[in-house]
Amino acid sequence: MAKELKDLTKRSENYSQWYNDLVIKADLAEQSAVRGCMVIKPYGYAIWEKMQRQLDDMFKETGHVNAYFPLLIPKSFLSREAEHVEGFAKECAVVTHHRLKNDPDGKGVVVDPEAKLEEELIIRPTSETIIWNTYKNWINSYRDLPLLINQWANVMRWEMRTRLFLRTAEFLWQEGHTAHATKEEAEEEAIRMLHVYGEFAEKYMAVPVIKGVKTANERFAGALETYTIEAMMQDGKALQSGTSHFLGQNFAKAFDVQFVNKENKLEYVWATSWGVSTRLMGALIMTHSDDNGLVLPPSLAPIQVVIVPIYKNAEQLQQIDEKVQGIVNALKDLGISVKYDNADNKRPGFKFADYELKGVPVRLVMGGRDLENNTMEVMRRDTLEKETISCDGIEIYVKNLLKEIQANIFQKALDYRASRTFTADTYEEFKQRIEEGGFVLAHWDGTPETEERIKEETKATIRCIPLEGDKTPGVDMLTGKPSAQRVVFARSY
Incomplete structure (x- = not known):
């Protein structure tokens, strides 16, 4: 590593x-x-x-x-x-x-x-x-x-x-x-x-x-x-x-x-x-992002696909270069940004770790055996899963994979937010949830005094009054006064 x-x-x-x-x-x-x-x-x-x-x-x-x-x-x-x-x-x-x-x-x-x-x-x-x-x-x-x-x-x-x-x-x-x-x-x-x-x-x-x-x-x-x-x-x-x-x-x-x-x-x-x-x-x-580095959505990644060759000698590298060039061209024709890293001043292991750290969504690897079998190893950055794929039509496979990665990391973030979004009806429950971290949906009486007191006591602020979602009225968890709807509280950057 x-x-x-x-x-x-x-x-x-x-x-x-x-x-x-x-x-x-x-x-x-x-x-x-x-x-x-x-x-x-x-x-x-x-x-x-x-x-x-x-x-x-x-x-x-x-x-x-x-x-x-x-x-x-x-x-x-x-x-x-x-x-x-x-x-x-x-x-x-x-x-x-x-x-x-x-x-x-x-x-x-x-x-x-x-x-x-x-x-x-x-x-x-x-x-x-x-x-x-x-x-x-x-x-x-x-x-x-x-x-x-x-x-x-x-x-x-x-x-x-x-x-x-x-x-x-x-x-x-x-x-x-x-x-x-x-x-x-x-x-x-x-x-x-x-x-x-x-x-x-x-x-x-x-x-x-x-x-x-x-x-x-x-x-x-x-x-x-x-x-x-x-x-x-x-x-x-x-x-x-x-x-x-x-x-x-x-x-x-x-x-x-x-x-x-x-x-x-x-x-x-x-x-x-x-x-x-x-x-x-x-x-x-x-x-x-995760403990291995950046995880970038394909839509915004400067390099969407990186290709790394593994070779024994200059002759094998030349053969891989010739094979990979056609794949690079096919990916570019589909509007995919691709980098072929055949530089000989860094080991493949270093390159793998470096591109992982930089969040490149898809990594393709071609070695001597892949060259013989007309295959490439494909690794997706979001899950770190690897599989071996035929080079025939690999550009379409990669294009679909990038869409899948984009959707997956959004869904993962959405699921995480759902798991850390809570409702609170009492101030004690509210303080406990804020301490745990996440979004807390709670009623607020609409006064700056109540808002300021909650901020002073819990370091949580009202992030927004949501435009969509539950508009059911209730009572303020702190003052007991009427509240038009729940608002989003959280600690913030």
Whole structure:
């Protein structure tokens, strides 16, 4: 077994350390010289690119177009929407000067005190303010609406305690910002994008999610309503995996974005914003992976199939090369990404362990006997099961196997979530279930005071008020007051 795997902490021993080990050893990312910021390595970035490409296609199918807005935001812009600035003030990185100069003492460079900015600039924690200031110039009439724009960008939110992918000071994301003529259109847009995120998570990431509405306490700063998809990780904790916000007219009023409606009257625009980030990488890792390394859904795996030859001499390798080339071509013709690793600087055993660690869904092996018998050994990463298959039609077999793996890892995650989802009617039962880990469906009286008390006493938060499922009213487990429906509680990342 390769050294990388020997050093991988087991999930049962220390889940948090297992996650950190896996991100590093699978070559996904590493800490950078800048505190709290990460370097996303090529293999990790290749997964993010596949996510990005698929999401981008889905956004464009729903009528959205991409644009790009500045990284730096004038400080005064953040002052215009009070709730928004309060929500992000403690996380903002501030640019105060525009120039360096040589240190007179010869010790490198120093900030030039003469180059102080008249107004400080904020490195974007999110882009509502700069975008709505721009929309003021773009929107005049109802004919200019709806405006459906997405931005792929990086943002900075100063974090004291960071974790690769899950919580870093700088991260990559997309942020959609749309403008509408009516409240109904904007609300419809916010919910539409929530369903896009839900479809992406389940169909491509193979991560089951609960779709719901955030409580007022958990809402995005400046939003009237925040919709969320919540996923369960293998340690029973929740991970907020995407949010979509109905912003009402708050930002339109803050930046005076009005339009002439069909009745020839001035009206403020209705807005949404929505986003997912590189945090999805964390969700992908923690939902599916095991003690042998990553388990990637075929839909997002940079390499879907790896082929490794086992040979005695150069002549046999040449024969295997010739045989495998036809299989590689046939797989590529079916749109399958395949790597043939015939490099002679690593032993087959090392390659097996390495590709297992990196979560490649299917491994094909051809040795001397396989060459004679026109067969290959097939191993699927999700179950580690092996079988020997004839090379005749193997590309169709592999194509179907990839679909089966995609479905299987989704079902496995769904079954796991079901096994760790509980209902609780008493506070004692609730506290016990939260301690065990998982989602707890319990009644809540709708007050922020009760929500806050439960959070303080159990470290559990209301992840969402589910959009679907049981809507039966009841009574709050803590206060005994009426409750409209059960909500989802969990400890979270």
